[in-house]
Amino acid sequence: AQRxxxxxxxxxxxxxxxxxxxxxxxxxxSPELFWYVQYSxxxxxxLLRHISRESIKGFTADLNKGETSFHLKKPFAQEEDSAxxxxxxxxxDTNAGKSTFGDGTxxxxxx
Amino acid sequence: xxxxxxxxxxxxxxSGTSVKIECRSLDFQATTMFWYRQFPKQSLMLMATSNEGxxxxxxxxxxxxxxxxxxxxxxxxTLTVTSAHxxxxxxxxxxxxxLDEANVLTFGAGSRLTVL
Numbered sequence: 001a002q003r004x005x006x007x008x009x010x011x012x013x014x015x016x017x018x019x020x021x022x023x024x025x026x027x028x029x030s031p032e033l034f035w036y037v038q039y040s041x042x043x044x045x046x047l048l049r050h051i052s053r054e055s056i057k058g059f060t061a062d063l064n065k066g067e068t069s070f071h072l073k074k075p076f077a078q079e080e081d082s083a084x085x086x087x088x089x090x091x092x093d094t095n096a097g098k099s100t101f102g103d104g105t106x107x108x109x110x111x
Numbered sequence: 112x113x114x115x116x117x118x119x120x121x122x123x124x125x126s127g128t129s130v131k132i133e134c135r136s137l138d139f140q141a142t143t144m145f146w147y148r149q150f151p152k153q154s155l156m157l158m159a160t161s162n163e164g165x166x167x168x169x170x171x172x173x174x175x176x177x178x179x180x181x182x183x184x185x186x187x188x189t190l191t192v193t194s195a196h197x198x199x200x201x202x203x204x205x206x207x208x209x210l211d212e213a214n215v216l217t218f219g220a221g222s223r224l225t226v227l
Binding site: 036049104 | 157204206219
């Protein structure tokens with residue numbers, strides 16, 4: 001069964017500090033991994049996906065198949081990064097293409 | 112970009128009544144939409160997968176007779192909470208898969224349901 005684990009429910013860092021939100025997954029095939037973000041009073045939105053290999057708002061995430069991880073990183077956190085972050089997995093084997101979400105990590109960036 | 116509209120954004124109803132929530136993809140077609148419940152500061156709980164032109168697929172533990180889902184067109188899915196009770200009060204969110212970006216989800220803004 002596919003599973004996404006975000007071990008940290010809450011994460012707090014100071015502005016300018018590096019931040020890493022952890023995500024581990026279990027999936028038997030070739031997964032596609034995503035990070036979604038939900039800012040306060042806003043809808044969930046896609047932040048980035050591993051196949052794009054791009055940096056969005058300074059965030060990057062590398063898929064490590066050996067460690068089955070897809071950690072989200074940013075070298076210098078900003079206050080506007082405070083939000084809830086969800087790691088999600090999807091793949092060709094999933095039922096109707098539905099994604100599996102982690103429990104989310106609430107990031108607080110303090111001034 | 113892709114936009115999903117969800118309506119109403121909030122609704123208050125009396126216990127025992129039914130409430131319908133709409134999820135529309137405004138500028139793309141969505142063969143598949145998903146319905147979730149989100150509890151405060153918690154993750155999304157997938158309730159069901161809504162497939163255009165066919166029956167919805169419900170997750171384990173979700174009562175299909177209580178949460179009726181209809182996906183009559185490529186741009187509209189509805190969730191009807193029947194005979195609502197206070198424990199059904201929650202934030203309901205829909206998402207849609209684009210045909211051209213199969214695994215990317217576009218989310219609605221959510222609907223806050225309060226059952227008195």
